[in-house]
Amino acid sequence: MKIGIGNDHVAVEYKQALKAYIEDKYGYEVVNYGTDSTERFHYPESGKAVAEAVASNKIDKGILICGTGVGIGISANKIKGIRCVICSDPYSAKLSRQHNDTNVLAFGSRVVGLEVAKMIVDEWLTAEYEGGRHQVRLDMISDIENQGNID
Ligand code: RB5
Secondary structure (H helix, E strand, O other), X not given: XXXXXXXXXXXXXXXXHHHHHHHHHHOOEEXXXXXXXXXXXXXXXXXXXXXXXXXXXXXXXXXXXXXXXXXHHHHHHOOOOOOEEEOOOHHHHHHHHHHHOOOEEEEEOOOOOHHHHHHHHHHHHHOOOOOHHHHHHHHHHXXXXXXXXXX
């Protein structure tokens, strides 16, 4: 399993701690697409980079962190094929895998404490997509994505 991780300047140490946590606990390769500097860094850059790597199957899943998780998560969701959950609790993280087959997870370093973030990551990495009745809804989401904007 190869995980991409991305962040902005707000979440440098937090990202590093989570990267180490995932590597140690799961033995997964965690590829860093974020910044390691506290100089201002625009979150869409790493949101896009991680999302494109997931969409093109270079990596299996992505984890994104900025102050709130919102900007970086919205950026990821602009990439075709990406279903990014922006959440602050383990329950939503787990259900987003089981029901929505999310392939990117985003949360905020200013919102979620590191120990809760580890629980979120654990639920999200271990839950499996259930398919079945959920697939029709994911197909509908793909249809929306393929339809583009109406003039
Ligand atoms: C950076 O100040 C902040 O806007 C960013 O980390 C994030 O919270 C945006 O959604």
